[in-house]
Amino acid sequence: MKEIGLIEDDHILRDTYAKYFRITKQFSVVFSVNDIKDALAVTSAQPDIILLDVNLQSGSGIDSIKVLKNRFPKSKIVILSSMEDARLTRKAMENGATGYLLKTSSMTYITESILKIDDGGVPLSPTTIPHVLQFNQQQHADANTELTKRELELIRLLSEGVANKTAADKLNVTYFTINQHLKNIYKKLKINSKAELIAWYLSKRNL
Incomplete structure (x- = not known):
């Protein structure tokens, strides 16, 4: 079972993600917080995957990737955003993100994408792939x-x-x-x- 950390400032959306991942029985949600500072305060978890929003209360999630990687060195960080922007995709990957998924993607697609990480897959929504191609x-x-x-x-x-x-x-x-x-x-x-x-x-x- 994969352990997931969620960083999303929309509490309704965050709760929806958390419930879905728990229902799949393929994931265990070890923390679900609304900002970077709350994630950094977590002391008892090292999730396999962190799903990170871009627009947060404290600023850009993308700018915080390196800080999160220092705090959670074993975690793969995947952006989960509503913003489809080639520059953001590039910056996220340059900062160390493993992938860039859009919230408009189905939950099935998001789930399958992050499950492929262990096999070397890079989680990308179809419309963000051209940013890399x-x-x-x-x-x-x-x-x-x-x-x-x-x-x-x-x-x-x-x-x-x-x-x-x-x-x-x-x-x-x-x-x-x-x-x-x-x-x-x-x-x-x-x-x-x-x-x-x-x-x-x-x-x-x-x-």
Whole structure:
């Protein structure tokens, strides 16, 4: 069972999310708060996933991602917002978010998306995927000659939110090969996670 933390200032919406996740029996809601300061005050939980709103009483949730990651180092932070904006998507991923979901997505879609995180999936609502997809591969190849074409293709797929196993199928390689590619990419780019990889990907483009 996955443990979830909710940070949402609309108490009706927050309660709706909490009730839904509990009903699924796939999640345990370990905290449900209306602002960053309330989440930081939690001392007895390290949730697997934190769903974070953007507009909060104390300011932007996106600006608080790094603070939350320091407080909850084991947690994957996924933005859950009503705001569909390419710049916000980019900033969230650059700050270390694992994904960006819209509140207009169905609860089934949100649930399935965050359940795929363990398999290397990146939770993105369909309308936010283009924010990550506008990628000039030749420009990347010229600027990053140490990355192979196959590695660049893998980065593109992962940035679409494709899980590792699905990427293996699309590239006609084994799951083990995908993991080896990722190790090589991380070493070349001097990064340690998929969130950092997507942040790197986004930083190379003007959204």
